[in-house]
Amino acid sequence: MCRCTHTRRSVLGLLAAAPLLAGCKEQTEGPEDIRWGRETCTICGMIISDARYAAEVRGGADKRLFKFDDIGDAVHWLSVQDWKAESGVEFWVMDSNNGTDWLDARTSFYIPDTISPMAYGYAAVPNRETGTVTFEVMRASVLMRGLATGCLPPEEWNDK
Incomplete structure (x- = not known):
């Protein structure tokens, strides 16, 4: 009798936890x-702590998400991925005005000459403002400048 009650409680406990476990499904878009101050940048390994400059890229066959502490690191990292030009690749950057809203990196505008975590010097904003540049202008400038001194060379990046 005790065993049956124990089994019934275990089954009920599992059923109660099922909705929570369903929420653990990996996101694909x-x-x-x-987790500010706990997660690290995919390319340089630094802790991501300043929300105003964070970026994320999602892509590849498994739609995996990669996190960065500076838009410049994300630009460099994505530039060497075989799947960079695929239509489903997502590129997000944090709104530097508030550090809470994700913006589509390709349609955002960038304030140059900003002090950013890896010194690429760009902060994203959602709308064109005096002095801002487009994604393509920012991207070209970052690639021409080269990797920040704190970054490992591409052959040493763990999550290619």
């Missing part, structure tokens, strides 16, 4: 929250 959109940006995700970053």
Whole structure:
């Protein structure tokens, strides 16, 4: 009798937890929250702590998400991925005005000459403002400048 009650409680406990476990399914689109001060940048390994400059890229065969502490790191990292030009690749950047809203990196505008975590010098904003540049202008500038001094060379990046 005791065994039956124990089994029934275990089954009921599992049924009660099922909705919570269903929520653990891996996300395959959109940006995700970053655990500030605990997660590290995919390319340089630094802790991501300043929300105003964070970026994320989602892509590849498994739609995996990669997190960065600076838009410049994300630009460099994506530039060497075989799947960079695929239509489903998502590229997100944090709105530097508030550090809470994710923006589509390709349609955002960038304030140059900003002090950013890896010194690429760009902060994203959602709308054109005096002095801002487009994604393509920012991207070209970042690639021409080269990797930040704190970054490992591409052959040493763990999550290619």
